[in-house]
Amino acid sequence: MVFKRRTPRTYYQAVSHSLYPKGGWRRAARYVLHRLRRLPDPAHKISRGIACGVFVCFTPFFGLHFVIAAGLAWLINGNLMAALLSTFFGNPLTFPFIAAVSMELGSWMLGKPPIPLPFVVSAFSDAAVELWRNMIAIFTTDATHWDGLLRFYDRVFLPYLVGGILPGSATAIAFYFLSNPLLSAYQKARVARLKKKFARKREKVISRRMEAVEAEGLSAPGSDRKAAE
Numbered sequence: 001m002v003f004k005r006r007t008p009r010t011y012y013q014a015v016s017h018s019l020y021p022k023g024g025w026r027r028a029a030r031y032v033l034h035r036l037r038r039l040p041d042p043a044h045k046i047s048r049g050i051a052c053g054v055f056v057c058f059t060p061f062f063g064l065h066f067v068i069a070a071g072l073a074w075l076i077n078g079n080l081m082a083a084l085l086s087t088f089f090g091n092p093l094t095f096p097f098i099a100a101v102s103m104e105l106g107s108w109m110l111g112k113p114p115i116p117l118p119f120v121v122s123a124f125s126d127a128a129v130e131l132w133r134n135m136i137a138i139f140t141t142d143a144t145h146w147d148g149l150l151r152f153y154d155r156v157f158l159p160y161l162v163g164g165i166l167p168g169s170a171t172a173i174a175f176y177f178l179s180n181p182l183l184s185a186y187q188k189a190r191v192a193r194l195k196k197k198f199a200r201k202r203e204k205v206i207s208r209r210m211e212a213v214e215a216e217g218l219s220a221p222g223s224d225r226k227a228a229e
Contacts, residue, residue, distance in 0.1 A: 007144055027041045039081060039082055043183035043187055048079065049073045049081070049083035050078075050083070050086045051076055051172040051175055052069050052174040053087045053088075054175045055069075055082040055168045056069040057098060058098055060124075060164070077097040089175075099121075099160065100112055100162035101163070101164075103115055104163065106162040112155070115159075120156055126148065127152040183209060
């Protein structure tokens with residue numbers, strides 16, 4: 001395959017690179033910003049995609065952020081690639097803050113006792129393991145157990161989901177209004193640079209053609225006699 005790695009990554013490398021990119025978070029952020037700036041759509045459409053990607057980071061649908069961000073961008077006519085790239089906003093550096101705010105606000109809105117952040121992380125991992133076991137049990141003779149998942153939904157998932165709507169919406173709107181003028185200014189400046197570059201190339205081509213015509217005129221038979229007359 002063309003894009004296949006020559007040396008496959010080990011499981012440890014895949015996990016470590018997901019927590020800390022190979023080139024560092026600064027390089028990863030610069031790459032995302034560069035890709036967002038070079039997208040061909042208008043600035044407002046790219047900003048809509050950015051808002052969708054940022055909003056999805058405040059939801060507890062881990063593993064489905066790409067799909068949900070693309071779906072939201074499609075619904076509001078936003079740029080799909082911008083939505084996918086903007087899910088980078090949810091990373092190991094920001095997720096603790098996002099989870100803490102969402103859980104605290106959601107527990108308060110639903111009238112439930114707050115849950116410490118370490119318990120939230122372990123609850124998601126335990127729920128994923130139990131869900132996988134129940135899916136396997138469907139095709140075997142093992143019994144399925146849904147009590148743990150129901151408790152997880154009531155104590156963690158639902159507060160996280162409800163509490164993430166307000167801060168997610170506010171952050172997404174802020175990113176939209178911040179990115180839209182910046183992208184618009186960048187696109188206008190880039191178009192101006194391309195026009196100047198094209199004009200310089202055009203001038204060079206015209207000057208070369210004029211020089212070639214003059215050289216042909218001077219080298220033509222009888223050109224010296226005509227010039228002397």
